[in-house]
Amino acid sequence: xxxxxLDANKTVREFAVELPSAIRVxxxxxxxxxxxxxxxxxxxxxxxxxxxxTVLDTLSRAESEREHLSEGQSDYRTMxxxxxxxxxVTRHHNYVRDELPRLEHLLGKVAAKHGPNHPExxxxxxxxxxxxxxxxxxxxxxxxxxxxxxxxMEEAAVAKEPAPPPSFGSxxxxxxxxxxxxxxxxxxxxxxxxxxxxxxxxxxxxxxFHALYEGLADFEADLHQHIHLENNILFPRAISIEDVRYxxxxxxxxxxxxxxx
Numbered sequence: 001x002x003x004x005x006l007d008a009n010k011t012v013r014e015f016a017v018e019l020p021s022a023i024r025v026x027x028x029x030x031x032x033x034x035x036x037x038x039x040x041x042x043x044x045x046x047x048x049x050x051x052x053x054t055v056l057d058t059l060s061r062a063e064s065e066r067e068h069l070s071e072g073q074s075d076y077r078t079m080x081x082x083x084x085x086x087x088x089v090t091r092h093h094n095y096v097r098d099e100l101p102r103l104e105h106l107l108g109k110v111a112a113k114h115g116p117n118h119p120e121x122x123x124x125x126x127x128x129x130x131x132x133x134x135x136x137x138x139x140x141x142x143x144x145x146x147x148x149x150x151x152x153m154e155e156a157a158v159a160k161e162p163a164p165p166p167s168f169g170s171x172x173x174x175x176x177x178x179x180x181x182x183x184x185x186x187x188x189x190x191x192x193x194x195x196x197x198x199x200x201x202x203x204x205x206x207x208x209f210h211a212l213y214e215g216l217a218d219f220e221a222d223l224h225q226h227i228h229l230e231n232n233i234l235f236p237r238a239i240s241i242e243d244v245r246y247x248x249x250x251x252x253x254x255x256x257x258x259x260x261x
Contacts, residue, residue: 006059008052012044013037013232017077021062023228027221029055034227035186076233081154081241084234085147092226093139099219100132106212114209118202120195127195128216131188138181146174150238157241171242175235182227189220 006015015022016033026033031044045052076084107128111121149166156163168174193199199213 006056008041008045008056011038011040015041015059016228017232019059019063022059023225025055025058025062027224028058031055032186032224034224034231035183037228037232076229077237081234081237082151084229084237085151088226088229088234089143089147092222092229093143095222096135096139096219096226099215099222100135103212103215103219104128104132106208106215110206110209110212113206114202114204117204120197123195124192124216127188127191131185134181134184134188138178138185141174142178146171146178149174150234153238153241157244163242171238175239179231179235182231185223186227189223192216193220 012026012031012033016026016037023033025031029050030048031050036044039047041055042052044050045055076087107121107125111125115122145168149164149171153163153171196213196216199217201210201213205213
């Protein structure tokens with residue numbers, strides 16, 4: 001099987017967007033491709049003391065193995081934003097809403113039983129509680145404010161009609177806020193992984209202990225993919241639509257019209 005030639009000076013975000021198989025590889029190596037995706041692969045590998053050649057080779061092999069399965073798969077870079085948003089809400093937002101109470105219950109159960117011998121579990125509780133509260137509000141703001149506007153903006157662009165004026169000025173304003181909250185969520189995920197020694201269940205861990213750490217690890221992986229789709233694909237595409245519409249409004253009248261940004 002022919003291997004691909006990959007450029008280690010590309011950003012991690014570019015790899016994650018262009019190579020669907022890169023996400024699984026980055027998860028394997030513990031590489032942050034969602035919130036920290038602006039760094040080059042060289043920079044990330046250097047900071048983590050990972051041989052960049054090993055990561056590149058793994059990326060190349062993973063993508064080559066994926067190619068024969070790629071036909072018919074969704075390309076989030078080109079699908080209508082309304083469809084991408086529907087996917088994010090159905091697949092990721094609903095997953096978060098289902099898992100938060102389940103994991104909170106498990107966390108309380110394990111902390112009550114194992115907390116005296118494993119103080120790291122009670123230490124995870126306030127981190128997870130803060131993350132849960134922030135994500136609950138975050139999803140609501142996206143679904144009730146930002147996402148509906150992006151859909152309307154895209155519909156207006158397709159119909160070549162003026163975009164409805166948003167109450168928040170430019171779409172970049174709520175996007176900036178959402179990305180900041182994504183960074184905060186990423187910090188919480190890293191803190192929980194640090195406290196639990198990469199979700200390593202102790203020798204005396206019960207079935208609930210195993211279920212908790214497996215659930216938290218799965219939650220982390222899903223949230224990484226969730227943030228990636230928003231930070232690296234949805235938000236840049238929405239900003240691009242706004243930029244094009246703004247440029248068209250300016251050029252259409254022959255001078256710099258005061259378009260609300």
